[in-house]
Amino acid sequence: MSATLLATRALEARYGDFQALFGVDLEAREGEVVAIIGANGAGKSTLLKTIAGLLRAPREAVRFGGEPIGGLRAGEIARRGIALVPEGRRLFASLSVEENLRMGAQCGRRGPWDLQAVFELFPALRDRSGAPATSLSGGQQQMVAIGRALMANPRLLMCDEISLGLAPIVVKGIYDALSAIAAGGLTAIIVEQDVGLARLVSHRLLCLQEGRVALSGPSDGFSREDISRAYFGAAAEAGR
Amino acid sequence: MIGWLDTVVQGILLGSLYALFAMGLALVFGVMRLTNVAHGDLVVLAGFAAIALAGQLGLGPLAAFACLLPLAAASGYALQRYVLNDTLGRDPLPSLVVTFGLSIVIQNVLQEIFSADPRSLSAGEIATASVRLVEGVTVGVLPLATFIAALLVAVALQWLFARTAAGCAFRATSDDRETAELMGLDARVVYASATAIAFMLIAVAGVLQAMRTTVAPADGPGLLLYAFEAVVIGGLGSFWGTFAGGLLLGVTQAIGFRLDPGWGIWLGHVVFLAVLLVRPQGLFPRTR
Numbered sequence: 290m291s292a293t294l295l296a297t298r299a300l301e302a303r304y305g306d307f308q309a310l311f312g313v314d315l316e317a318r319e320g321e322v323v324a325i326i327g328a329n330g331a332g333k334s335t336l337l338k339t340i341a342g343l344l345r346a347p348r349e350a351v352r353f354g355g356e357p358i359g360g361l362r363a364g365e366i367a368r369r370g371i372a373l374v375p376e377g378r379r380l381f382a383s384l385s386v387e388e389n390l391r392m393g394a395q396c397g398r399r400g401p402w403d404l405q406a407v408f409e410l411f412p413a414l415r416d417r418s419g420a421p422a423t424s425l426s427g428g429q430q431q432m433v434a435i436g437r438a439l440m441a442n443p444r445l446l447m448c449d450e451i452s453l454g455l456a457p458i459v460v461k462g463i464y465d466a467l468s469a470i471a472a473g474g475l476t477a478i479i480v481e482q483d484v485g486l487a488r489l490v491s492h493r494l495l496c497l498q499e500g501r502v503a504l505s506g507p508s509d510g511f512s513r514e515d516i517s518r519a520y521f522g523a524a525a526e527a528g529r
Numbered sequence: 530m531i532g533w534l535d536t537v538v539q540g541i542l543l544g545s546l547y548a549l550f551a552m553g554l555a556l557v558f559g560v561m562r563l564t565n566v567a568h569g570d571l572v573v574l575a576g577f578a579a580i581a582l583a584g585q586l587g588l589g590p591l592a593a594f595a596c597l598l599p600l601a602a603a604s605g606y607a608l609q610r611y612v613l614n615d616t617l618g619r620d621p622l623p624s625l626v627v628t629f630g631l632s633i634v635i636q637n638v639l640q641e642i643f644s645a646d647p648r649s650l651s652a653g654e655i656a657t658a659s660v661r662l663v664e665g666v667t668v669g670v671l672p673l674a675t676f677i678a679a680l681l682v683a684v685a686l687q688w689l690f691a692r693t694a695a696g697c698a699f700r701a702t703s704d705d706r707e708t709a710e711l712m713g714l715d716a717r718v719v720y721a722s723a724t725a726i727a728f729m730l731i732a733v734a735g736v737l738q739a740m741r742t743t744v745a746p747a748d749g750p751g752l753l754l755y756a757f758e759a760v761v762i763g764g765l766g767s768f769w770g771t772f773a774g775g776l777l778l779g780v781t782q783a784i785g786f787r788l789d790p791g792w793g794i795w796l797g798h799v800v801f802l803a804v805l806l807v808r809p810q811g812l813f814p815r816t817r
Contacts, residue, residue, distance in 0.1 A: 341711060362710065368713045375708060381700065381701040392697060392701050392709070396713025441712070
């Protein structure tokens with residue numbers, strides 16, 4: 290079994306007075322794809338944001354590559370090798386496609402990913418490299434967002450709902466690309482609304498429910514009923 | 530007819546000084562949405578600092594400027610990094626209040642040290658030197674140097690923002706601070722660097738202002754007003770727009786002064802208000 294790359298222990302997160310995560314334990318081993326599922330507001334994005342340093346965490350609550358990284362600034366965490374493809378893509382509107390991609394390399398990490406490698410992965414971007422990033426189609430914008438994260442040559446890639454609002458054929462193309470990258474040994478954590486897709490592309494699954502882990506284990510180890518129960522909670526149980 | 534040409538040329542030269550004030554203000558506002566109310570006072574402070582450096586160390590204006598420039602950059606960096614960054618956020622009020630306080634402090638400290646008397650930085654013989662462009666239009670060497678300085682600053686800023694990695698970082702942080710931090714940037718350092726550049730522009734403007742005319746401790750708010758007017762007239766689309774806004778304000782004032790010596794500043798305000806009414810986004814707005 291490969292070594293643990295990222296681990297959270299009893300992770301909590303809050304927005305002001307509102308607590309969004311309650312003691313979440315998450316583990317991602319080297320080369321593994323972990324999918325996080327759960328209903329809207331379950332805390333999936335919050336979990337990724339907290340790992341990326343956009344929300345505060347206690348120092349020991351997040352460990353990456355054996356070192357505590359909780360509470361570090363987002364920029365420092367990025368330089369250590371965690372890249373986040375944020376929900377809603379969040380491309381820089383006043384930058385061109387190429388400039389957006391180059392921003393990903395700002396953290397100065399070396400590795401296989403550069404502009405050429407991203408253009409080979411997503412050839413559609415090559416012809417549009419000078420265009421304003423937000424003038425692209427939704428699918429192409431998502432490619433820019435993923436390419437930008439890859440440009441950082443991360444050890445851990447986190448993707449937040451990259452299928453949101455995209456046509457199924459586009460989603461398939463993007464997930465094919467991601468699977469190819471993951472097959473190359475990159476560790477990834479993906480948040481995905483489509484449970485079927487999440488199970489298909491991941492090794493392990495974590496289901497969040499109202500900020501708590503409701504289910505965790507190998508992706509092929511659960512029945513639909515298990516997942517349904519973890520997803521909707523006791524309320525769904527009672528309503529049946 | 531030639532008299533009017535002279536007025537327009539003098540107006541452009543005057544306006545290039547306003548453009549210098551305005552570009553520093555626009556830079557800081559563009560990168561971090563911070564309205565620096567102390568901008569004019571900082572120009573005056575830079576002017577007095579150059580005068581003090583020249584007086585105490587017996588330096589010429591150029592040498593005094595050379596000493597001032599790194600000093601200005603360092604203080605801009607430090608002010609942003611350790612004071613102003615903490616005032617930034619969704620609410621614009623804290624930064625307004627803090628820079629307003631800074632403005633009052635600067636005015637009073639300058640008055641305490643230098644008294645309320647206007648002073649100027651002796652430029653030597655170029656203060657009175659002039660060149661004749663055409664028959665009837667003669668321009669001073671110093672105003673011409675000011676124009677060239679402002680033009681170079683506009684070119685340099687435009688190049689920095691459009692073509693360099695640092696410029697990309699400025700624009701990206703301006704677009705979306707949180708995502709820029711995900712790229713490994715530290716927004717606090719990006720902001721501090723932008724303010725360091727703005728303070729270098731303030732040093733240029735302060736030295737030129739002190740050489741062209743005089744500086745007095747209470748001059749700051751007036752200079753800030755011109756800077757504001759130039760930014761509003763030009764719009765925030767590019768540094769060229771801000772540059773053009775400064776020139777337009779200068780030309781308007783020069784035309785006003787020609788019509789009636791009491792009208793110059795007033796006509797500038799009128800054109801500013803007219804632009805604000807008719808085209809509040811400015812003549813050269815942001816396109817995206």
